Amino acid sequence: MREKFGLNEFRNGQKEIIESAIAGKDVIGILPTGGGKSLCFQYMAVHTGRIVLVISPLIALMKDQVDGIRHILPAGYLSSTQTVEESRAVLDELCANESGNLLFVSPEKLSTHLFRQFIKKLDIGLIVVDEAHCVSQWGHDFRPDYANIHSIRQVLPVAPIMALTASATPIVVNDMIKKLGMRDPDRHIHGFYRGNLYYECVVCTNDAEKWKMIQGCVRLVNTGRIIIYCGTRKDAQEICSRLPCSEFYHAGLSPEERTRVQESFSSNHVRILVATNAFGMGINIPDIRLVIHYRMPSSIDALYQEMGRAGRDGRPAQCIMLYSSRDKGLHSHFIHRGPEKDHSLEKRMAWFKLNAIIEYAEETKRCRHSIILQYYRDTHQIQRCNHCDICSPTGSLQSNIAPLKVQSTSTANPLVQNLRKWRTETSRRLQKPPYMIITDKTIHDIVQKKPSSIESLHSVHGLGPHKIRLFGQDILTIISAT
Numbered sequence: 040m041r042e043k044f045g046l047n048e049f050r051n052g053q054k055e056i057i058e059s060a061i062a063g064k065d066v067i068g069i070l071p072t073g074g075g076k077s078l079c080f081q082y083m084a085v086h087t088g089r090i091v092l093v094i095s096p097l098i099a100l101m102k103d104q105v106d107g108i109r110h111i112l113p114a115g116y117l118s119s120t121q122t123v124e125e126s127r128a129v130l131d132e133l134c135a136n137e138s139g140n141l142l143f144v145s146p147e148k149l150s151t152h153l154f155r156q157f158i159k160k161l162d163i164g165l166i167v168v169d170e171a172h173c174v175s176q177w178g179h180d181f182r183p184d185y186a187n188i189h190s191i192r193q194v195l196p197v198a199p200i201m202a203l204t205a206s207a208t209p210i211v212v213n214d215m216i217k218k219l220g221m222r223d224p225d226r227h228i229h230g231f232y233r234g235n236l237y238y239e240c241v242v243c244t245n246d247a248e249k250w251k252m253i254q255g256c257v258r259l260v261n262t263g264r265i266i267i268y269c270g271t272r273k274d275a276q277e278i279c280s281r282l283p284c285s286e287f288y289h290a291g292l293s294p295e296e297r298t299r300v301q302e303s304f305s306s307n308h309v310r311i312l313v314a315t316n317a318f319g320m321g322i323n324i325p326d327i328r329l330v331i332h333y334r335m336p337s338s339i340d341a342l343y344q345e346m347g348r349a350g351r352d353g354r355p356a357q358c359i360m361l362y363s364s365r366d367k368g369l370h371s372h373f374i375h376r377g378p379e380k381d382h383s384l385e386k387r388m389a390w391f392k393l394n395a396i397i398e399y400a401e402e403t404k405r406c407r408h409s410i411i412l413q414y415y416r417d418t419h420q421i422q423r424c425n426h427c428d429i430c431s432p433t434g435s436l437q438s439n440i441a442p443l444k445v446q447s448t449s450t451a452n453p454l455v456q457n458l459r460k461w462r463t464e465t466s467r468r469l470q471k472p473p474y475m476i477i478t479d480k481t482i483h484d485i486v487q488k489k490p491s492s493i494e495s496l497h498s499v500h501g502l503g504p505h506k507i508r509l510f511g512q513d514i515l516t517i518i519s520a521t
């Protein structure tokens with residue numbers, strides 16, 4: 040280890056994965072990104088002195104891997120973009136080597152007749168499927184080329200298969216085993232425990248209660264950044280319109296606008312982002328201290344992934360899901376109404392996922408971290424974490440918000456009431472959602488500034504020339520009449 044790789048010890052999970060492969064067993068290894076997946080097969084090449092065949096989805100990825108490892112052990116790659124001569128040169132070099140080495144290959148190349156004829160002659164000790172979740176159509180980046188990988192077993196019946204990935208839900212793991220034709224594989228699943236995150240779920244009777252919770256949470260968590268995940272674009276816009284210093288993000292925005300919002304959040308110009316699940320892929324912001332789910336997502340997978348954006352810097356962060364029975368109803372409705380047949384695999388899968396997250400939401404006794412570790416069948420299991428609302432209720436945001444008594448003075452103000460009443464009527468008349476007429480932020484600013492002329496309306500937040508032309512006179516009339 041030390042001599043070849045300059046490392047003193049294995050990281051969490053690596054040793055177990057390697058031991059299974061050495062014992063000649065098929066093995067599934069799930070390690071978090073940066074958890075050192077590639078060391079598992081590199082080590083095997085050195086240990087066995089044989090060729091390790093690595094199937095990898097992206098040519099760029101293979102090239103990087105080969106370049107990164109060549110100073111330690113011989114490695115080459117084959118892809119369908121190479122000429123026959125180039126491929127032959129790679130293979131000749133491998134055959135000339137006495138020691139173990141790595142041969143990376145793309146799934147397309149793997150299915151060619153010529154390649155299959157050739158690898159029969161090679162001394163291949165292990166087949167590695169990297170990014171193995173791509174084999175499953177339930178994963179997020181399904182690759183049709185991966186569907187044929189299993190037939191490699193006809194050519195290489197003895198070599199064990201090592202399937203590696205950073206992300207695999209229980210459904211995807213089962214699919215991987217089936218699609219790759221794995222034989223009773225050992226499973227080593229690591230990294231789903233996030234010890235710096237406090238998980239919490241609050242049952243709310245309606246959206247008004249959820250809104251109060253959001254206000255309270257935002258007030259309590261006054262450092263770092265905050266993401267509020269909403270189920271719909273409309274919810275995202277509406278919550279944003281009521282929250283000062285926030286922006287919204289969803290797939291309905293133009294690409295330019297999305298980039299602008301993302302940059303303004305990443306560069307900390309805006310502290311709170313109200314978003315749909317369109318936000319987050321590839322985002323790595325260190326100091327997100329709070330993630331709120333305004334509605335329950337459709338699966339633990341979505342919830343876990345979105346909560347996981349909190350506390351990337353390793354410092355404590357809170358994740359709170361606001362749950363109402365209406366959320367459950369909405370998701371059930373979508374599944375019922377979905378185009379798939381009632382007993383289709385898709386539908387059963389959707390019900391399985393929904394039931395799992397409902398159980399999580401309605402749980403009153405089991406530690407939330409332990410529920411998630413069990414769901415992913417993480418090798419690391421716990422009974423109590425002491426940082427979720429079940430194990431340690433005093434740390435919960437809810438228990439800290441209650442004494443604050445969320446204030447509702449502004450809504451009792453007659454001017455606020457009259458403006459809202461007018462907004463409701465206008466939104467019905469124009470058939471537009473209320474926040475498109477004026478937002479709550481605008482209403483509060485009007486109450487503060489009490490403008491008395493068309494000119495002074497220009498200083499109110501959210502009132503541009505267009506809105507003033509449309510609604511200015513109405514607003515002034517309401518102010519003077521109240």
Ligand SMILES: [Zn+2]
Binds near residue numbers: 405408423426430
């Ligand atoms: Zn717990």
